[in-house]
């Protein structure tokens with residue numbers, strides 16, 4: 001069995017914790033409890049018959065006062081950068097976070113999650129931003145932790161790239 | 164107002180700022196035409212025109228305009244902010260730039276300004292992070308604990324021992340419950356061993372969180388290179404962390420391990436790195452190779468049990484003692500209650516005792532103080548209490564004396580004051596005293612004087628009392644006895660006689676006649692004494708006797724002579740002369756030569 005450390009990164013309140021909750025426990029809550037520090041979870045996945053254990057680090061999101069601690073990123077094999085489609089700012093944060101990951105860890109598998117897809121009507125991301133993201137050469141998925149849409153697929157996409 | 168200004172400013176043609184002032188001083192022709200136009204304007208617009216010009220001048224002069232604007236700028240900003248968020252988006256880049264410029268120039272200023280905010284914020288954040296991460300960690304461990312306690316119960320059920328016994332047996336001085344080998348870089352679990360009794364939950368997550376905590380600590384506090392977290396403490400659980408270049412060895416210990424334990428961890432760590440150096444450096448998530456170092460880790464699962472560990476053992480002795488004390492208290496309470504009840508009953512009983520009135524009972528320091536009134540003839544209170552209480556508690560009796568009219572007391576007082584003689588009974592009831600029997604007179608007299616003094620007696624019934632005078636009766640009896648004695652003596656006297664020889668009429672000395680006279684005198688004296696006592700008048704007759712040998716006349720003379728001789732002798736012997744009556748010469752005894760005496764009482 002192979003274990004891998006993956007991290008969920010992004011701005012605060014974009015839905016990192018929600019995505020993990022949805023993925024591991026199939027739960028969703030409208031209430032927002034900001035993550036402090038780190039919360040580690042795990043999930044066994046099966047990738048083409050091979051068992052893979054994902055150690056999922058839910059890292060406190062970046063906000064005006066706290067930036068992601070590089071120490072937490074050490075040793076991670078892949079990461080999910082979450083963007084809140086309804087908040088432009090989270091897109092900017094995603095780009096800077098991605099840059100930080102690249103600098104610290106080199107080219108590792110990254111997936112961009114465009115979260116809160118259920119609120120598409122309120123999305124502020126334009127074509128331009130999506131194109132910018134696409135140019136980074138990493139997969140992007142629309143997800144909704146609320147509906148469970150795209151969540152499994154996103155984690156599986158990442159898992160597949162780890163084997 | 165502000166919007167008007169805005170519009171005016173916007174509609175202003177470019178360059179007007181500089182031109183406004185110069186226009187007045189233009190070429191002459193233009194000036195004349197201008198003046199006309201000016202005039203016309205003035206005519207048309209009047210004062211308004213002047214005001215408009217003034218306004219124009221104000222706008223044209225940056226200084227004046229600024230001054231004007233200064234008065235309203237904050238109001239304008241707040242109005243705009245209320246309408247939309249454009250102000251913040253316009254200001255944000257500027258402020259950001261200003262801040263970064265300030266920091267670039269001298270970070271000290273901003274740091275100083277933010278210091279009061281940052282300090283508490285950081286402290287709060289650190290506290291929160293620590294408590295939350297520790298809590299998560301703690302929860303994981305605690306859950307494994309509750310599982311373990313379930314196992315203990317199961318164990319107890321299976322072996323038929325009591326749960327506390329099992330707990331007791333499993334109580335430890337210390338035990339290394341789990342050892343984690345964690346890849347330092349990724350926080351992934353390389354290997355994990357658990358002691359038999361301990362049960363663990365999700366070592367993978369524990370491993371991840373432990374790493375996260377370490378990362379957090381290293382990142383949050385300025386630690387020197389190489390320094391890192393070495394222990395975490397949660398209740399009686401301690402996590403000992405031994406850092407290595409590529410892996411972290413973490414041991415979860417319950418209780419206090421020996422001082423040599425960190426050294427054991429260090430040795431193990433070194434062994435591990437020696438043996439697994441390559442695997443550690445090339446680790447990509449496959450923990451398979453690390454299976455073979457399990458024995459190394461198991462070496463660290465040391466423990467020491469102690470059956471007698473104080474802290475954990477159920478303190479049965481203490482419980483027993485407590486139960487004993489409780490029982491004792493209960494018993495004591497019951498006793499006290501009983502005692503109180505008995506005591507109360509006893510006090511009531513005491514109050515009911517004739518001649519005793521209880522006016523108050525106090526208790527101080529376990530000693531009772533009983534106050535009241537007591538008739539001197541009533542029984543002692545202590546004695547009364549003894550009747551209702553086997554052993555009355557110590558008590559002070561403070562009783563004042565009084566005279567009780569309770570019947571038993573009146574009766575007792577009667578007996579004492581009147582002392583009825585045997586044969587007399589006193590019956591007292593309802594204030595009436597009944598006296599019955601035979602009583603000697605003196606007592607009866609004393610009784611009549613004394614009963615009113617006894618108190619409580621309203622009437623006396625003497626109908627059943629016979630009074631007798633003992634002294635008088637005795638005197639009579641004495642007299643009768645004397646009388647009898649007197650008579651006897653009289654008879655004895657009759658038997659006595661003074662004898663004479665034939666023809667003799669004298670009592671020559673040395674002859675028996677004198678002696679006989681003396682005997683006669685004794686008897687007579689006795690009779691006189693008795694007669695005195697009997698209050699009798701007494702006369703003595705002496706009779707002379709002769710034999711019949713002589714003549715009658717001679718014989719008579721002899722007889723007379725003989726009487727005279729005896730009479731003289733008797734008087735000489737002390738008898739008073741007046742006792743003797745002249746004898747009538749009766750010669751009752753013809754055949755003897757004697758003188759006899761006879762006593763007559765009149």
Ligand SMILES: Nc1nc2c(ncn2[C@@H]2O[C@H](COP(=O)(O)OP(=O)(O)OP(=O)(O)O)[C@@H](O)[C@H]2O)c(=O)[nH]1
Nearest residue numbers: 013014015016017018030034035061116144145146
């Ligand atoms: N409508 C909708 N709301 C979502 C979705 N995902 C998350 N949320 C809500 O967004 C808020 C923030 O979610 P979190 O998962 O706590 O965000 P986070 O990224 O973990 O935030 P930090 O821990 O502060 O960095 C919560 O109120 C969620 O209910 C989603 O897919 N759709």
Ligand SMILES: [Mg+2]
Nearest residue numbers: 016017034035
């Ligand atoms: Mg969160």
